[in-house]
Amino acid sequence: MRIGELSARTGASRRSLRYYEQQGLLVSTRSSSGQRCYDEEHVRRVALIQVFLAAGMSSRTIAQLIPCMTRPSTDRARRALAAMDEERSRLSSAIDSLAAAREALDHLIDVNRKFLANVADDSAPDGPDRHSGLFPVGRPDAARAQQIALAAILRDPPGPGR
Amino acid sequence: MRIGELSARTGASRRSLRYYEQQGLLVSTRSSSGQRCYDEEHVRRVALIQVFLAAGMSSRTIAQLIPCMTRPSTDRARRALAAMDEERSRLSSAIDSLAAAREALDHLIDVNRKFLANVADDSAPDGPDRHSGLFPVGRPDAARAQQIALAAILRDPPGPGR
DNA sequence: CTAAACGCTGACATCGATGTCAAGGGCAAG
DNA sequence: CTTGCCCTTGACATCGATGTCAGCGTTTAG
Numbered sequence: 001m002r003i004g005e006l007s008a009r010t011g012a013s014r015r016s017l018r019y020y021e022q023q024g025l026l027v028s029t030r031s032s033s034g035q036r037c038y039d040e041e042h043v044r045r046v047a048l049i050q051v052f053l054a055a056g057m058s059s060r061t062i063a064q065l066i067p068c069m070t071r072p073s074t075d076r077a078r079r080a081l082a083a084m085d086e087e088r089s090r091l092s093s094a095i096d097s098l099a100a101a102r103e104a105l106d107h108l109i110d111v112n113r114k115f116l117a118n119v120a121d122d123s124a125p126d127g128p129d130r131h132s133g134l135f136p137v138g139r140p141d142a143a144r145a146q147q148i149a150l151a152a153i154l155r156d157p158p159g160p161g162r
Numbered sequence: 163m164r165i166g167e168l169s170a171r172t173g174a175s176r177r178s179l180r181y182y183e184q185q186g187l188l189v190s191t192r193s194s195s196g197q198r199c200y201d202e203e204h205v206r207r208v209a210l211i212q213v214f215l216a217a218g219m220s221s222r223t224i225a226q227l228i229p230c231m232t233r234p235s236t237d238r239a240r241r242a243l244a245a246m247d248e249e250r251s252r253l254s255s256a257i258d259s260l261a262a263a264r265e266a267l268d269h270l271i272d273v274n275r276k277f278l279a280n281v282a283d284d285s286a287p288d289g290p291d292r293h294s295g296l297f298p299v300g301r302p303d304a305a306r307a308q309q310i311a312l313a314a315i316l317r318d319p320p321g322p323g324r
Numbered sequence: 325c326t327a328a329a330c331g332c333t334g335a336c337a338t339c340g341a342t343g344t345c346a347a348g349g350g351c352a353a354g
Numbered sequence: 355c356t357t358g359c360c361c362t363t364g365a366c367a368t369c370g371a372t373g374t375c376a377g378c379g380t381t382t383a384g
Contacts, residue, residue: 004360014361015342033350035361048266055263056218058340065270077278084271091264095257101217102253104210108227109246116239166330176331177372185371195380197331220370 002031006038010046017046023059025049025066056094061087168200172208179208185221187211187228218256223249
């Protein structure tokens with residue numbers, strides 16, 4: 001199969017497929033006229049690459065993880081294993097970050113819902129001006145809920161080392 | 163407190179703090195000579211921004227979620243709520259992506275471990291050359307495990323619309 | 325008063341995956 | 355042979371958060 005079909009079957013653009021090859025993630029055989037030829041194996045390979053890329057891995061990292069173009073070697077496997085472990089923990093903490101953000105978002109949603117409900121109850125909910133409150137809320141208990149939410153977020157502070 | 167202290171307390175660089183302000187995520191009062199002044203509220207605000215940024219939200223999105231610089235308005239709250247719901251589902255699917263990648267990685271780790279174990283058992287494990295096998299493995303059962311793993315990954319195909 | 329440390333603005337650089345365009349070659353159907 | 359579609363390589367553009375530097379003002383400690 002040529003690049004167009006692989007592209008259609010994987011959803012990766014032709015451009016991306018050539019890029020993957022350039023980065024050493026994919027190897028293609030070439031037809032006599034220089035066109036790339038792929039087989040079923042490549043479809044699966046590309047799918048895996050997409051999974052990893054979607055997870056925010058760099059192509060550099062993926063290239064370490066998937067010794068695709070060379071013969072297996074014990075050395076390579078050992079180094080790959082190390083990279084995999086490292087990457088696994090990176091993924092885990094990324095998941096934690098996302099979960100934390102989602103939780104924070106849930107609190108904001110909650111507070112926002114309460115705010116709207118209060119407005120429905122009472123069209124002039126609070127004092128005139130909350131200059132820079134973290135989230136505009138008309139009720140002290142909502143403000144308190146927000147404080148608790150933030151405390152939960154900040155329990156595990158982001159830390160200076162980005 | 164001035165920008166240096168806020169930076170030290172949040173771990174965000176001065177550059178980033180100015181950027182947040184420029185993007186409308188942060189409002190500062192200014193001293194008579196034009197220096198930015200912050201209070202405790204801002205520390206929490208920046209922490210929240212960091213949580214969201216770490217989750218891959220764009221500053222544009224965050225600006226929609228946190229109506230920080232204006233007085234609360236019902237309209238704004240409604241629109242923010244819509245954006246929040248959208249963003250929440252984006253976060254959820256991002257978490258799913260990461261989890262899928264981690265699972266795939268776990269399988270690779272497993273296969274790799276088996277490969278190394280085999281090598282230890284038997285220093286010439288398999289045929290001489292597996293030109294483009296998805297993962298270099300010397301045992302048919304490992305190959306089978308890998309197939310199953312990939313099937314699991316591909317159960318929910320990435321789809322053409324990136 | 326002076327020097328050091330800090331702050332301000334503005335500009336330019338970076339990284340990585342991808343889009344897009346140009347100029348040309350390959351191949352199949354009419 | 356021509357037309358149309360697919361392929362090739364190479365180059366340049368993009369986006370967003372951040373780094374970094376320059377040139378200049380402010381604040382603070384000695």
